[in-house]
Amino acid sequence: MLSFTTKDALKVAISFVISIVLSLYFGWEKPYWAAVTIVVLASNETYGQSLKVARERLMGTLAGAIIAIILIAFFSQDRLLFIGIYLILAAIATYMAFDPKHGYAYRMSFIVCTMITAVGSFDDFTSFSMIILRLQETLLGIVVYSLVYRFVWPNSTENYFFTLLDKVLLELKTYCIQLNDAISIEDGQKLVEKLAHTQQQIAKMEMLLDLPLSGSYRLSNQLKKWQSCTIASYEIAQKLNHFAVQDPKQETTTKVTSNDLDEIQRKLALLQEGVKNDERPMGQLSLTKSWHDLTNLSPMESSRNRLINAMMSFIIIGCCFGAWIYIPIMGSYMFPLLSSILAVSIMTMPKGLIKPAATVTFNTSVIILIEYVFLMPYFTELWQLCLFYFINIFAIWRICSTPALALYKLLGGNFVVILTMSALNLTPSYSIETPLNTLIMLFLIFGIISFFENLSKPLYK
Template sequence: MSTRRWVMPLKVATALTLSIVIALALGWNKPYWAAFAVIVMAATETNGHSLKKGRHRIIGTFAGVIIAFVLIDLFGQQPLAFLLVYSLIIAVCIYQQTNPKNGYAWTIGLMVSCVIIVMGKLSAEQTFAIAALRLQETILGVICFSFVFSVFSPVSSRIVLLNTLLSNAKTKQEKIEQAIIDIQSNEMLSRNVSWSDSLKYLARIDDLLQAAKTDSYQINSEFPIWETIRNEQNQWVLLGGHLSEAINLIDEKFTTEQKQALIAVLTALKNRYINSITLLSYVVENPQATNHCIRQYMVDNTLFVAPFSLDSLLNCKELQHGALMMLAQNLAKMDALQASIYQHLTQAILSESPSEITLKKKPSSALFNISLDSERLINVFKILVIFWISVGLWLFIPMQGGVMIVLLSLVFGSVALSLPFVSPRYILMHMIVWSVLALFQYIFILPHLSQLWQLGLFY
């Protein structure tokens, strides 16, 4: 365990040092831009997340360069028009930065455009030099990170996805076993058990799928099937909610016949989950196993799922017949849904095309969505207020830093909005601490490092 804990820091240190040393060896200024790219990509969970973030960082950098070039070319001599048009661009970028699929690219586009405009000082030659340097450094950082993290102990998004599904299946199995015990001992189903998946789990599955699509050929080639599995996981939330509602409506104890029917359907559902756990566990523990080995293992270890009948619940004449019928119908639907999930899971892992079930394509979304998100609009308003206050401070108050106030306020503001659950005081405290450490580094350490190998060893 302790050995694994050192793997990540060593990989980050290697990629960081490699990017800085190469940038200095090539004579590029601001090698820390390459280091930033490495640090940002390292703050992710898997290779797929890192590669996706690196791709978005490059796309955002190119977009930021184009924005800066166009604004300076068209409005370089018109300050008011420049600020108004750039405010519109800021509004669009901030509105889009909460998009879970490509929001990071919008954030980087805004930051890079601001950096180039401010550091280029609206000069054509200086702006071009800063833009070219930013592109070079960013691409270098992404290449160094991708090389180190792909070669040395890579963390597969596919394995993390399978582990997440495995953990969820084990949790479901435990809940079902507890429900069987409750029926046998109390002749009732516990109302304190949540049968639905949390929204956090569903969001994580979607995030891992997008990441695994980037770094896993198996996931990418069978992505429609994985999307179907994700959608079926979402359907489980609705069925779980209906099941909990039905349980809350049942006040009387189950009869012996009803107990037997419920135990039969819960046992069938538990066995389906055990089969999923068996499959996922084998694939996680043997990632290089062939399809023949997986099939043979499942033939030897798959449990038989016995049929069941719920007539005693569906045809009950008691006053709570409606609740019992809802309970029976939802349990039957959950059993069928889990059978479908297991079938699709097997198809996805073995890379087999679905034979019976046709995958429905989602309707393509419109290029422009007329509906507006009020929370995003509030974030846009906040950033525009911050931007214009910083512009006013730069223009009318002679303070140290000058136009850098605009750059820092825009960058820090957009970052703070992307971390809605972190307090500004927390961010400010960490900024001050790390700024002090960086200042001591520049004053007391770096002036004594005269050789490139010394600098590389230090980092």
């Protein structure tokens, strides 16, 4: 019997290979775009989340293409004006990337705009061809991913939601038992930490119910009921947290009275009964919060921090453009392209990722380059290329299945494509210079971003 992680790794590898084979069959020049789409979609926890990301990715691709056309049409003749407007767009994309609903679409629109303006070389025909190709590859990746994940060992949003719900209810019941008597301050602190983790799980439940629920019959047809369950779980966790908070003037936490505990246990019992019985309504739960209130469960970046991140993207990309113009950096347009994409992507992520990202880049690139130099030049058949990508993607997803290695999974999947992209051309080529230059540029950009990120740390709250 295959484990969940093995099944998931197989699905990613199958989708990855199919997207490459179909791209080459259709004669498309950049099959790695479809493959990267598979990697991005597969990095989400559920099929519903992937569908949301797919929709945002498509919206961002369309928006980025339109912005690129406007930039090329009106500003391509004036270098300083083009760069100035481009930097403003980078700042706007960084600020809007923190939007809880469409943040990914804003970031993707800037990335697509960057790729089209850079690779298109300001030529109208080339840029238009790039736009069409990008849309084709993105759609192909989405369709392949959807078909494979829908019919091969499907793992629906519904299954994940009810697994989380059962886990949350069990934890809340355990906490009620622990609070039956007064507990020490140390135990109270531990309980507060556990409740914080439980509230994170409830935040995930809220997020899941806001995802596309196609194929999730119970969730889509009883949405209000499961929203009520999520709200009730959060209210119970809040009450338990109130009683677990330590009182510094006493040796124990605030003692829960029998009435308080009875009320919490009664609400929890009604909740558990409602979950077991689909026909049982949730009107007796006496909720004090609305569904809108739960959107605040997920931590939101403050406006001040968002503005600082936007400003840092503006400065980082501006410095990289200056270095590219006045210093002879190898790689033609690749340096400003990579610096723009990495600056906006990293500034919209949690701080402190530069060092882990650099470590992941080095570790994965060494293995991939060894394969690229000593193995791939001997490939003469398509099935050999497919087997190479299948084994690598399967190994990455299977070995890096734990949350602690999520960065290896995401970056490793991308680097398998980026460092070997010349092998995916309609006429394959194997030159070590291109991947080595790419790696040198990546580490140079990491250094620049790290410098400005450390410089801006005192500004954040």
